[in-house]
Amino acid sequence: MKQKKLLALLLSAAMVTTMFAGCGAKEETAAPAADTTTETAEATDDAAETAAPEENKFADHVTLKWYLHGSNVSDDAAVLEKVNEYLNEKINADLQPIWGTWGDFDEGATLAINGGDDVDIYFTCSWSADEYNKYAKQGAWVRLDDPSNNLIDQYGSDVWAALPQVLKDGAVTDGAAGTGVYAVPGFKDFGTQNTWDVNVTLLEELGYTLADVESRDFYSFGDLLAAAKEAKGDDFYPLVIEGAVLERMVTNSIIVNGDTAGVLSYYLDPKDVSNDIGSKVVNKFGTDEYAKFANQVREYYLAGYIDPALANGGTANDTLVAQQNAANYLIGTQSYALGYEYTTSAARGIHVEYVPCTDPYVDKTATQGAMMAISTASKNPERAMAFLNLLNTDPYLMMLLEYGVEGTHYTLDDNGLVVFNDDARATYSPWRNGMGNITLLTPTADEGVDFFTDTFVPYYTNAKAIPAFGYSFVPTSVENELASLANVQAQYALSIDCGSVDPATALPEFLEKLDANGIQTVVDEANAQLDAYFAAN
Amino acid sequence: MAKEKKRRINAVSVPTEILIHIAMILFCALCIVPFILVIIISFTSGESITEKGYSFFPNSWSLESYKYAFEMGYVLWRSYFNSFFITVVGTVASVLVCALYSYSLSRKDFKYRNFFTFFSFFTMLFGGGLVPTFVVTKQLLGLHDSYAAVIIPLMVNPFNFIVMRTFFQTSVPDELIEAAAIDGSGEYNTLFKIVFPVAKPGIATIALLNAIAYWNEWFIPMLYLRNDVKHMPLQHLLVSMQRDVEFLAKNAAMMGAEASKAMQGTSTQALRMVLVVLAVVPIACAYPFFQRYIVAGLTIGSVKG
Amino acid sequence: MANAAVKKQKRSSIKKAGRKKNLLLLSMVAPGAIWLLLLRYLPIPGLIIAFQNYKLGQKSLVQNILHSPFVGLDNFKFMFTTSDTWVFVRNTIGYNVIFILLGLVLSVTFAIMLNEITSKFAAKSYQTMMFFPYFMSWVVASYFLNAFLDPTRGLIPELQKSMGWAVTDFYNDCKPWPFLLILCNVWKQTGYSTILYLAAITGIDASQYEAAEIDGATKWQQIKYVTIPHLKTMIIILFIMNVGKIFNSDFGLFFTVPNQSGALIPVTQTIDTYVYRGMMSMSYGMTTAAGFVQNLVGFICIMIANTIVRKVEPDSALF
Missing domain, CATH: 1.20.5 (Single alpha-helices involved in coiled-coils or other helix-helix interfaces)
Structure with a gap:
């Protein structure tokens, strides 16, 4: 009997193991099957081009799982009922969104991708944990313009036609299946413009005007800040900054796409962002510009213009938001989005203006700011593409998913503009920029009737591309160096950027450590890739 | 006495x-x-x-923060209920599994004693890492989006096995078990009728530890429940608010203007404090209840003497 | 002879009874064992990823592993090629050693003290309060500490200002932090282990104390010769366990509590924070490799500790 028991134990163990292996075996046979469907897809390609009705291609009913970022959704039943009704009719599919939040997306999505979870579509971008270029290289995303099975041509021609060229160019990356497009970029605010956030109300109280800020730069703000400190007392910190943003604003550098350690810079010409000044990728902290910046910010810090809490990763953000909302500042840093001055003026109860440092520019980081990729583990990549196509071209579907059900989550006012029902929206507010083409949306009452057509689209489509626009650094070969550099950066960068340590001693120490951990290898690799990019274009 | x-x-x-x-x-x-x-x-x-x-x-x-917290309404109360449910069911299940396993380990005459001691102990040292564990739990065992998905992954803690085994060894004399066996008591009968009452202090301790573990857990729900509000416990709500803020702070520089907008929508510190208070109060209230059992166990311990 | 036959028969019936008993005990072990097998043992082969350039693109984890090339120890390099290896190794192990020793002394002392208090009500109240911090997350603890240390609004800098002393810039000054981190750890963990020891003390047979007292043993001698020997097994087990985690650190304590301050990295960096800070730049294989190293170090330490214990005190060894 004892043997029996042991046998049973062993058997159950063996069963589980075979189940485990079974997954593999099943997939093994599934793989060629996928190939055959590819072939049939190609075979029906011609038929597709002669505009066969979509229903014919999608005879079987499927469920698409869709992993989103930044959501605040606790009740999606009403929305999904309508969405599925619509999608059943259009592409014979149900939608099952996974509402990732800011806090849980990174862990959840990378686990799901690495574990081959049955999610069909993932949010991806240049800054999330499932970073677009890196995961394209690792083979997590289906190449959408694969010459042997071009999903865009077959199922996504509408969305492709509707996107600005610069977004399509920005989506090209060197992935596992060759250089091409691995995700559908979202049509959102893809230009970057760093600005000074100015508390005009306070500025005028002090006897200055906005022109006084416009005519100055970071190095000559001293008298304005001193006046504010003088007037408002010791506990008032006139300069409210985000260290890393401030550094880029002052030195006119941009984020190097793929630099996960935050140690690289690429300098722009502030007068004309598209002008090629022969920039190379450099060690962010090793330049004269950086040293000059560090000294200035230290001077401001010592003068009491910067809250020490902003120099700690743990308190920086709460402090920043709290001081901004309480209008407890004179000048701040802000990465600008269109119309932001109206929103913040109203929220803070003061007159806020944004003074730009440069014209808006388009770089790869911004064009890859929010994208939708189809997972290579998806069993229905065709249907997923068809869904993305519909989502990005069909205002009804986009409105439904972004804003919810009309009459429940929002109503339309006399001008046909969206007014939210706050109660219902509290349980259903996805991240607006995290889905797709936001120009399909009906503007909100705050934005005004012509927001997208007259303001948004021209502003961003006229933004200039930077010289090395298509370049993105793929750090696969220097992962070891970047992992340790990220640690060195964490130790020094924020403190120096906010002036809480003396650059005279900290900066040389910092640079020495960067050298010891292989910054040069990373810079060389990045430049080799940059040269290759220029040679190819 | x-x-x-x-x-x-x-x-x-x-x-x-x-x-x-x-x-x-x-x-x-x-x-x-x-x-x-x-x-x-x-x-x-x-x-x-x-x-x-x-x-x-x-x-x-x-009272602003409390007002704001209570305005969360359904989500708050539902998660509160979920926390209670998960804690109660999970604690009962895990105490049972733990007591059974460690009682066997405490028996010197159990033939496979060393094997099973090592079998549980080894897992404290080696694990397959996050992704393989996730895949086995979610895809192979199908544990996701249900109460079971939160209860089962936390059910066993090898550390508690060892604590409990030691407790049985030191507080339950071998003679007691031998005497019961001579009286013709079956193994399960001995365990539940004779050993358990003597081991009450230990069981209360383990129950408390398990209850706290279940009540405070947020990572497992985050992984296996995803956006399933129906089963989400309170700690997850609290931690996810905190993590939202942390994430945005970390990535603000990369995200650009979007981050500022998103940040405005996150919770305030005072609200998070309210949730901390709400999360701590029940377990603080439950604790004296467990403690009474520990004290009761103390009396039994001296009766024995 | 007849005697031998009877003996034989007896032996076989004992054997039968023994078999039945083992079987029943086995059935008690079963639920836990099956759980361990499924949720702990089955994922272990996944460690193979630590030696691979793990590639995605297949339909499942197993498929991905089968299709990924082996790269030897490449994934382990990042932990040993940085100039900071020494710092995080020192911090991880150093803090753990202090935590283990201090935790042991404090909680055994507290448990004995609690046991000696005459007033049951007082003992119970102390126990309750002591256990409180264990309920609280490090995130909350970091708020507490910040309330005291914040350079502009904290209680301590305010006090220093009002006394006319120099204000300590806590989040940029490494010196107080080893002390603060140890204090935080004691604050959070002591109540928990005190209860564990207390539970063991209450299980001690009261007659042993009586016997000791009749023999004229002082209180101190009673503690030394009755209480401590009884706690020995517990102490050793907890000790061996903690030794097994010597290369792991409490992420919240070392990352969240110091407010992620960069200036404090020399005294707060541990292997877990190091891996976390490099995470965005790392492949999945590298993360797995880090976990593997932690496991391996723990395993070796535990084996050594257990072997030593078995030599000195065979009954208390874990296995």
């Missing part, structure tokens, strides 16, 4: 006992003061925090 006990305790001299009290009071103050501060902060008005920071004596009081 009670008299003897008293005499034993009286063996400590009065000055010594006073010293003990002083040491205890100091340490307890250290432990409890921060919690009082959190309660005060949760009632402090936003302006006072901005002006004065955290303080035991805020400038002005406010």
Whole structure:
């Protein structure tokens, strides 16, 4: 009997193991099957081009799982009922969104991708944990313009036609299946413009005007800040900054796409962002510009213009938001989005203006700011593409998913503009920029009737591309160096950027450590890739 | 018997006992003061925090944060209920599994004793890493989006096995079990009728540890429940608010203007304090209940003597 | 002879009874064992990823593993090629050693003290309060500490200002932090282990104390010769366990509590924070490799500790 028991134990163990292996075996046979469907897809390609009705291609009913970022959704039943009704009719599919939040997306999505979870579509971008270029290289995303099975041509021609060229160019990356497009970029605010956030109300109280800020730069703000400190007392910190943003604003550098350690810079010409000044990728902290910046910010810090809490990763953000909302500042840093001055003026109860440092520019980081990729583990990549196509071209579907059900989550006012029902929206507010083409949306009452057509689209489509626009650094070969550099950066960068340590001693120490951990290898690799990019274009 | 006990305790001299009290009071103050501060902060008005920071004596009081928390309505109460449900069911299940397993390990005459001791102990040292564990749990065992998905992955803690085994070994005399066997008591009967009552203090301790583990867990729900509000416990709500803020702070520089907008929508510190208070209060109330059992166990221990 | 036959028969019936008993005990072990097998043992082969350039693109984890090339120890390099290896190794192990020793002394002392208090009500109250911090997350603890240390609004800098002393910039000054981190750890963990020891003390047979007292043993001698020997097994087990985690650190304590301050990295960096800070730049294989190293170090330490214990005190060894 004892043997029996042991046998049973062993058997159950063996069963589980075979189940485990079974997954593999099943997939093994599934793989060629996928190939055959590819072939049939190609075979029906011609038929597709002669505009066969979509229903014919999608005879079987499927469920698409869709992993989103930044959501605040606790009740999606009403929305999904309508969405599925619509999608059943259009592409014979149900939608099952996974509402990732800011806090849980990174862990959840990378686990799901690495574990081959049955999610069909993932949010991806240049800054999330499932970073677009890196995961394209690792083979997590289906190449959408694969010459042997071009999903865009077959199922996504509408969305492709509707996107600005610069977004399509920005989506090209060197992935596992060759250089091409691995995700559908979202049509959102893809230009970057760093600005000074100015508390005009306070500025005028002090006897200055906005022109006084416009005519100055970071190095000559001293008298304005001193006046504010003088007037408002010791506990008032006139300069409210985000260290890393401030550094880029002052030195006119941009984020190097793929630099996960935050140690690289690429300098722009502030007068004309598209002008090629022969920039190379450099060690962010090793330049004269950086040293000059560090000294200035230290001077401001010592003068009491910067809250020490902003120099700690743990308190920086709460402090920043709290001081901004309480209008407890004179000048701040802000990465600008269109119309932001109206929103913040109203929220803070003061007159806020944004003074730009440069014209808006388009770089790869911004064009890859929010994208939708189809997972290579998806069993229905065709249907997923068809869904993305519909989502990005069909205002009804986009409105439904972004804003919810009309009459429940929002109503339309006399001008046909969206007014939210706050109660219902509290349980259903996805991240607006995290889905797709936001120009399909009906503007909100705050934005005004012509927001997208007259303001948004021209502003961003006229933004200039930077010289090395298509370049993105793929750090696969220097992962070891970047992992340790990220640690060195964490130790020094924020403190120096906010002036809480003396650059005279900290900066040389910092640079020495960067050298010891292989910054040069990373810079060389990045430049080799940059040269290759220029040679190819 | 009670008299003897008293005499034993009286063996400590009065000055010594006073010293003990002083040491205890100091340490307890250290432990409890921060919690009082959190309660005060949760009632402090936003302006006072901005002006004065955290303080035991805020400038002005406010129920604003509690009001805001209660406005979360369904999500808050549902998660509260879920926490209770998961904790109660999980604790009962895990105590049972633990007691059965460790009782066997405590029996010197159990043939496979060493094997199973090592079998459980080894898992404290080696694991397959996050992704493989996730895949086995979610895809192979199908544990996701249900109460079971939160309860089962936390059900076994090899550390508790060992604590419990030691407890059985030291507090349950072998003679007791042998005597029961001679009286013809079956193994399960001996365990439930004879050993369990003697081992009450140990079981209460393990139950408390498990209850706290279930109540405080947020990572497992985050992985296996995803956006399933129906089963989400309170701690997850609290931690996800905190993580939202942390994430945005970390990535703000990369995200650009979007981050600022998103940040405005995140929770305030005072609200998070309210949720901390709401999360701590029930377990603080439950604790004396467990403690009574520990005290009851103490009496049984001396009856035996 | 007849005697031998009877003996034989007896032996076989004992054997039968023994078999039945083992079987029943086995059935008690079963639920836990099956759980361990499924949720702990089955994922272990996944460690193979630590030696691979793990590639995605297949339909499942197993498929991905089968299709990924082996790269030897490449994934382990990042932990040993940085100039900071020494710092995080020192911090991880150093803090753990202090935590283990201090935790042991404090909680055994407290448990004995609690046991000696005459007033049951007082003992119970102390126990309750002591256990309180264990309920609280490090995130909350970091708020507490910040309330005291914040350079502009904290209680301590305010006090220093009002006394006319120099204000300590806590989040940029490494010196106080080893002390603060140890204090935080004691604050959070002591109550928990005190209860564990207390539970063991209450299980001690009261007659042993009586016997000791009749023999004229002082209180101190009773503690030394009755209480401590009884706690020995517990102490050793907890010790061996903690040794097994010597290369792991409590992420919240070392990352969240110091407010992620960069200036404090020399005294707060541990292997877990190091891996976390490099995470965005790392492949999945590298993360797995880090976990593997932690496991391996723990395993070796535990084996050594257990072997030593078995030599000195065979009954208390874990296995």
